[in-house]
Amino acid sequence: MPERPQALFAMTEQNMPHIFPPEVLARLREHVEIDPTLVARDFTGPRIRETLARTEVLITGWGCPRLDTAALDAAPRLRAVLHAAGSVKDFTTEEVWRRGIAVSSAAAANALPVAEYTLAMILLAGKNVFEYRDQLRTRRTFPYGDLLPGIGNHGRRVGIVGASRIGRRLIELLRPHDLRLSLADPYVDEAEAARLGVPLVTLDELLRTSDIVTVHAPQTPETRHLVGARELALMPTGSVLINTARGSLVDHDALVTEVRAGRLSAILDVTDPEPLPADSPLFDLPNAFVTPHLAGSLGNEVARLGQTVVEEAARLAAGSRLVHTIDHTALERMA
Known part of the structure; x- marks a missing residue:
């Protein structure tokens, strides 16, 4: 031996x-x-x-x-x-x-729990679970009387920003679900996107055409505020931004403006700064869901x-x- x-x-x-x-x-x-x-x-x-x-x-x-x-x-x-x-x-x-x-x-192993967290949040966001849970807590009775045609995950449009290890693992986990995916990544060409089984689009197009946008790009000088005020303004009213990458990829001041206005919702496992200041409105806004950087391996x-x-x-x-x-x-x- x-x-x-x-x-x-x-x-x-x-x-x-x-x-x-x-x-x-x-x-x-x-x-x-x-x-x-x-x-x-x-x-x-x-x-x-x-x-x-x-x-x-x-x-x-x-x-x-x-x-x-x-x-x-x-x-x-x-x-x-x-x-x-x-x-x-x-x-x-x-x-x-x-x-x-x-x-x-072991980055590939660490990618799995982040992708799992993101999958869960996409499906919960598609059902608008966070809002209806809060309404149920307040009213103590079902807060609706119809079939809620605005919610559900049948054909929900999900845009993935970044074909990182996590982004690719997420694509695998999303594949069995009845969702319409798109991908934006400047380092991926059409052939590679085809192998991943996801349409490749520009970031602007992805933002304009997605109900849920999830960020999986790396933190580099070039990606700081990758999703800023201009990009957030492209997202449809009622859409959701998920960030499990790094807080600096999103302009938090611009995000607070959109979330406070009720135009967008946000699910954030990472923030900028981290942790957020105790008086950050993101802790209290009903359409913001913030977790303490726990998507990765813990x-x-x-x-x-x-x-x-x-x-x-x-x-x-x-x-x-x-x-x-x-x-x-x-x-x-x-x-």
Whole structure:
């Protein structure tokens, strides 16, 4: 049996046992040599430096220290970083890529709960659940006396902004439902959209023709206020904006104006700033539904991130190709 590569945890220490609960940790240790009591929150301590000198694989997560030249010089045998979370932008540096170190991310696993949350919100918004729940709470009797022809998910038009991992996973989850989808993404061509099974349109057209718009683009300088006052004005009266990406993609002042006027509704799991100020009207407006950035992996879902790392560690130990490697050339336009 080949010798297991030496590995080291590098993340916020309290997160490690949740990402790698006992059964997941046991499977990880089948493929790498790792001390679960040693978790690097920085790369300066003597015990960490001693282990780092022989480390071939870094198992990283939220709170990983920055992999700058000094850290990498202390890890001359490092050949792979397996990240048990989504974005690697906060801790990787150009030096990582220059040295040819493979970087893998559990972003695909993290995409699933976000896509599930979004699917649930789309279906609930299509039934106008939030408004009618509030009316029922207030009146204590059914707040309608007809078939409510304005609600329902039969043929509801859903526009997806961004064919990110989450956007693509959402398309898969929406496929069995009787909805009409469209996609806006400047990096997707007609052929790729056809493979995804979704019509490709411009952002303006998507906004004009969707009952529900859901945002899944990455946070970059170019996407700041991607949905601003002009874009919100294009959305039909009565339509819904869902944002589970990053708060900065939406101009919140413009959104508040539209929501306060009652023209649009908003479902926000991310905001700008985050959290919102205590006096933000979005907390109280009846057509705004705000959750505390919980769409991504939390609770028992974070073990899925650890399991993804275990699978990558097994491939690495077997000399196989990693499945979830990050394309450095595309990093700027990734989350």
